[in-house]
Amino acid sequence: MSLKRYEGKIAGSYDLEETIGKGHFAVVKLARHVYSGEKVAVKVIDKTKLDDVSKAHLFQEVGCMKLVQHPNVVRLYEVIDTPSKLYLIMELGDGGDMYDFISRHDHGLEEETARRYFRQIVHAINYCHQLHVVHRDLKLENVVIFEKLGIVKLTDFGFSNKFIPGRKLETSCGSLAYSAPEILLGDSYDAPAAPPTFIHSIKVLT
Structure with missing residues (x-):
């Protein structure tokens, strides 16, 4: 409207x-x-x-x-x-994004906290894929902390798209530092299967 x-x-x-x-x-x-x-x-x-x-x-x-x-x-x-x-x-989240949240913890997050947040991110991604929606810009800055609720939420669907199972996508998009190898190479890619490197970032920072 x-x-x-x-x-x-x-x-x-x-x-x-x-x-x-x-x-x-x-x-x-x-x-x-x-x-x-x-x-x-x-x-x-x-x-x-x-x-x-x-x-x-x-x-x-x-x-x-x-x-x-x-x-x-x-x-x-x-x-x-x-x-x-x-x-x-x-x-609106009350804890900022995940990058800032992790950075505020000098010794990283406790394993149980990291495991809980990681599980929630995977649940969100899996749900999106069930609806044939791919985010295509998964990174720490696009995960919002709701600290009082003890949960995290995926945000910023600016590069998201619908996909058809079995058909590859062509658009090279997202954040360079977090992109999967096939996207960096400019190849077509299976949207749900292209692994973002932000997963490894969580492991390193925690």
């Missing part, structure tokens, strides 16, 4: 606060619902800077996030569309 945006607010419903993340065409801001006071994360996407490929990724991201409803995937509450911006209203 197209809604009027007021200065410092989105449709008069959310007060925008500080920026908590940045990307090429988007920023993530902390926001608060003006009536309930609930804090949320708002991904603000500048549509005027998007080319056709980026617009396609944006539609894929929204579609995949609407489809994937799982306790270990960040929930998309609402999508607000304006002529120049798209706002994705999402639930």
Whole structure:
């Protein structure tokens, strides 16, 4: 839906606060619902800077996030569309991302904690694959910590896509340091089978 945006607010419903993340065409801001006071994360996407490929990724991201409803995937509450911006209203974690969380522990995480979080990530990925959704940008920075709840959630589906079992994907995307070898080589790849190196990053940092 197209809604009027007021200065410092989105449709008069959310007060925008500080920026908590940045990307090429988007920023993530902390926001608060003006009536309930609930804090949320708002991904603000500048549509005027998007080319056709980026617009396609944006539609894929929204579609995949609407489809994937799982306790270990960040929930998309609402999508607000304006002529120049798209706002994705999402639930907010209280512990930052996994990279920062692990970095705050000088001696790494306790084995039981690392095992519990690792299990939750695998459950989220497996659920996505059951729905024929592949994330394609799995990394520590895209895992959000909900510290009070003792859980982690997968976020940022900007490179996600639907796949057909048995058919390989061609698009080389994601974060270079975490990409599978076949993606780095520019080969076609079996989406669910391409192993991200972020798995090894968790093992090293913990």
